[in-house]
Amino acid sequence: MSTIRAGRSRDPSPGRTRDGGPRRTVVTGIGVIAPNGIGADVFWKSTQEGISVLDRITREGCEGLPLRVGGEVRDLEPDTMVEGRFLVQTDRFTHFAMAAADLALADARLGRADYEDSPFGIGVVTAAGSGGGEFGQRELQALWGKSPRFVGPYQSIAWFYAASTGQVSIRGGFKGPCGVVCSDEAGGLDAFAHAAGAIWRGTDAVVVGSAEAPLAPYSVVCQLGYEDLSTAEDPTRAYRPFTAEARGFVPAEGGAMLVVEEESAALRRGARPRARIAGHAATFTGPSRWEESREGLARAIQGALQDARCAPEEIDVVFADALGVPEADRAEALAITDALGAHGRRVPVTAPKTGIGRAYCGGPVLDVAAAVMAMEHGVVPPTPNVFDICHDIDLVTGKARRAPLRTALVLSRGLMGSNSALVLRSAAPAPSPRNPTRQGENA
């Protein structure tokens, strides 16, 4: 049989390694650009401590808009992130993605020497929800304020959803399968499914994730039509999902890129797997139909568990979507118990995004990063600014909670009706009956 493979694979059949074992996808690198920290370690420290960085939006041109509170990435000068030409040629969302990809590759210790002989073995997948709004605004202002002759040619590539995938791919020399997922906010999780699919089919590694930059005037104006947006003035009260005070969500910028690799290939080059992508499923229930998202999300969870061959009781922590809209919060709490049964009322649930806001597609990717580090540290991070839960779930508030975590479930929904669930497994060896002390190993 003659098969054209995307990767350098010499494997006998799709889904199998050269030794005949299953091709599994592991996380080997994490790069974070978030409102509460640059780099995975700083992000995790802030997340674990439950620090809230929600604040008044200060970006130029946003002052007079009725959206007051957001999660801005402030501790970062753009020219320290990327080369000067990308500051001119690409939008802020791409600067974030490129900088996050660099951090992830460094964390994975994946350098050019590792892939210069096999550039087709590494792909790039990002998810995008808003594209390059700031860049687009500048060029559209030139179009209508001056004339078409004043619109720069880079507009043709900078503001599209696919810009970050393309730039990361070109800059790194990654010639493997590339894609951009535009499936709403939950696309941040769907991107991992695409990456795992590429790896199953023969690709060695994928740089995957999402970063967004929706806090510029044009982009903010686009969001003002969302009835679920919180226009509260007080940063500590603006985003309080699962409480009687829930009044919508706070947007954020930033996100994360991860390096995922085929497990045996990663081990061969001496990389350290940090977690395994075990299962995913997605459903669609329509824009703002939050009551119906209950069934959609429950189905996504069930599908992801099935994909991961995971029993509901094995889920040790849930990273909730936590939209902050009463009907949506109710639907999510019910979906968790619909899908996990009685275990759904006992399993710790957390939503660290209440401290940084929702970075659209970048949001669930930040949750994936947090979930990996939660399993590594045996710590469930808390849900900042949230007290007095009015739903039947065990939401971790106040302080972080120590617990041995082997399996994490990350949930995401989009305003346009996408629901996704992703199951992650710890990279630590599975507990065996002969060695029961292993269970508490990472606590």
Next chain:
Amino acid sequence: MTDAVTPEELAGLMRQNAGIPVEPAQLADHPDTSFEEYGLDSLGLLGIVAALENRHGSPMPQDAEKSRTPREFLDLVNTSLTKSGA
């Protein structure tokens, strides 16, 4: 002609329109080094052509955006500006 495009001006346009950090002296000393080697891609050159057209109020020769080196580009553009009497 005072309106001729100089290597200094081209270096400024490369920086402004494409973010390419090239020194004017470097461009003047190495006019045959390709735009590609300077890091300028075709979109960048297209933007420079448009900027010059806006600045001088006259169209640049069609082939200007296909120039491979600064010398080639400046020769084409300045010949055109001289002809148009700009």
